[in-house]
Amino acid sequence: MKAGLSTSVIFHAAVLGVGLISLGAPKPLDAGATESLPVSVISSEELAQMVQGDKTAALSEKPAPKPTTKPDVKPDAQNIGDNDNDLSTPPTPEPSPREVKQAAAQPESEPTPEPTPVPAPEPAPKVEPTPKPEPTPATETKVEPTPKQEVKPEPTPEQKTAEVTPDALKLPDSAPSPAMKPKPTPPAEAQTAKAPDKKEAEKPAEKKTAQKSDAKEKSLEDEVAMLLDKQKASGGGAKRSSDQASLGGKKTTGAKLSQGEMDALRSQLSGCWSIPAGAEGVEGLRVSVSFSLDSSGKLDGRPQITASSGDTTFDQSAVRAVQKCDNAGFTLPMDKADTWSQVVVNFDPSEMF
Amino acid sequence: METLHLAEPGASVSVWALFWQAGLIVKLVMIGLLAASVWTWAIIIDKVISYNRMRAALNRFEQVFWSGQSLEQLYQSLNEKKTAGMGSIFVAAMREWKKSFEKGAKSPLALQTRIDKAMDLALTREMEGLEGRLGFLATVGSAAPFIGLFGTVVGIMTSFQAIAGAQSTNLAVVAPGIAEALLATAIGLLAAIPAVIAYNKLSADVSKIGTRMEGFADEFSAILSRQIDEKVVTRMAA
Known part of the structure; x- marks a missing residue:
């Protein structure tokens, strides 16, 4: 047994010794030099700017969209008018649209001259405003007959101005004309007076019947309007860049083949x-x-x-x-x-x- | 939780370094398995030597026994020296024969039984000597992998705890701990594989030697039985 044991011990010692010497750390695995890919993390905003660039532009460090031009800043207009450019001189009126308006107004105004005497007494009991309504119907009545006689033959603006002057002459006669404010109200009254039965009778009837439905529709419309996105779908942006356009395409699919x-x-x-x-x-x-x-x-x-x-x-x-x-x-x-x-x-x- | 030492990435991963970096339990397991391996090989070497000797002794004895030499002479020559295997069976039988026969045993049947008993006893003793310690080989062969596995499990557990503490799953950090844990299983297998192979081989050898000795015992018993018949019957007749 001693021989066996000593032999075994010697054998193990020898194997361990050889193992420790020869079985060092195993050779590290040769994983190979992995090719590192340069990856840059960019935000979606940067990407969008990049692909919004110019296809032919040079590659630049900083992505920038195409340069945009600033619209001309217009100074505030000083003169009242419909002109695109602010001018102190009045614009030459265009004759044709006015003709049509006046021509259309004639048939409506035709019945008016007859009731004119009627509105005159009516405002009278209303104490003070009486002088103001009087001129307006008067002007209307007086203006209207004139077109009848003159408009058809010659609708030139010169004549109008010529006609206006007699009106202006007449105005001081009728009333001292206390400014322009009361004017809008009397014509409304005058109109209602002209066709009191039609409009007043219709309006209340319509209002009463349609009030409830209108109210409902309105509230629904309001709600829909509230829910709707009032921002314009496109074209409302104001993002501007004065930088040179960077390399990019029109589409957001990336600038290069994968x-x-x-x-x-x-x-x-x-x-x-x-x-x-x-x-x-x-x-x-x-x-x-x-x-x-x-x-x-x-x-x-x-x-x-x-x-x-x-x-x-x-x-x-x-x-x-x-x-x-x-x-x-x-x-x-x-x-x-x-x-x-x-x-x-x-x-x-x-x-x- | 105590801070566990975790092999730094790039630490030495040689076998010796792995052993020293291992935890206490794993180290104990490895040392135990190494000792078991040493003892296993000691037994293997011892058994191989003793079985070869036994086989040589059996061959020599058989040659002498069947050479036509008288049993008396053979007994005289063998009685003085230390015997093994068949020799000891022969000596035991002859001793019993001499004791009983020379004193004038009456019953041949009782004498036969006594001689057989003596031979059985000698055979059992011989077999005991031959089979002794083979059980250790069987135990190592079956248990060493489990012991090694236990060391591995403990080692991996420890290294996982350490990884949790390090908060890094880099393979370079994880690998040394697992490698050192696996070393325990490697040592366990290293001890178990020779033990299993040697056990199977040696037990086969033992059974061969055993059948050979049993065969001799039966044969010798038959010879003695014939002798008893001849001598006792003649003595009775005389």
Whole structure:
């Protein structure tokens, strides 16, 4: 037993000793130098600005949208009028619209001259305002007959001014005209007086019947209006930039082809490519072909060799590969047409397969 | 919770370093398993040597026994030296024969029974010597993996606790703790595999030697039985 035990101890000691010496730390796994991809985190706002840029602009550090022009700031208008530009001189009135108005007013005003005596006594009992209404109907009545006689033959504004002057002459006769304020109220009264039965009879009736429904509709409309977004859908923005436009496209799909999309294109081209057999040193050759594609993804023009390999058959094989793939149709993301309108492909036998 | 030492990333991961970095329980398990392995190999070496000796002794004895030498002479030569295996069975039987026969035993049947008993006893003693400590090999073979696994579980538990404390799941931080825990299972398997193989081999050897000795005992019993018949019957007749 002693022999066995001592042998065993010696054996274990030897194995452990050899193990400790030879079985050091195992060689660390060669994970390979992983290619680090530069990734920059940008906000959605930055992205939006980036893709709003100009396609042909140079790449700049700071993304900026297209420069916009500021609208001219107009000074506040000093003169009353409908003119676009503020002018101190009065605008020349356009004759035609006024004619129509007056012509339309004639039939309405025709019955008025007869009731004119009626309104006159009515305002009289109302004490003070009596002189004011009087002139207005008077003017109306007096103006109206004049168009009857004169408007049809000559509707020029000169005549109007000529006519106005007699009116102005008449005005002081009728009343001292205490300013313009009371004016609006009497005409309303005069009108109601002119057609008291029609409007007053209709209005209350309508109001009473429609009041309830109106109220409901109004409240509903109000609610709908409250819920509606009153902001304009577009065109209301005022974001401006005076910076130079940065590189970008119109669409927000990203400015470049993704790695997967590029791989897909590369594998498609490598499938179409048949390397000339029997050529010596094909592995070392390398040709760069550039070609442009139209918006439908078809070849636009002939592919150009931008960097020749020195071997014409090899170069032509690359050109043929592009043409062959074009016949089959390139698989490209249609929404990124901006990015693949011009493609440069390096044909390298060691990389393409 | 006590702060647990966690191997720093990039720490030495050699076997020796792993052993020293391990926790107390894992260390004890590893030391125990190592001791078991040492003892297992001691037994294996011892048994292999003793079985070879036994086989050589059996062969030598059989050669002498079947050489035509008289049993009396053989007994005289063997009685003086230390015997093993068949020799001791032969000596035990012959001693009983001599004691009983020379004193003039009356019953041949009782004499036969006594001789068989003596031979059985000698055989059992021999087998005991041969089979001794083989049980340890069986135990190590079955229990060592579990003991190693226990060490691993404890070690991984400890390292996970340490990871929770470190608040980092970097593989470089996690790996050394798990590697040192797995070392316990490795040592357990290292002890168990030779033990199992050796146990199977040695027990087969023991049973072979046992059947060989039993066969000799039966044969010798038959020879003695014939002798008893001849001698007792002649003595009775005389």
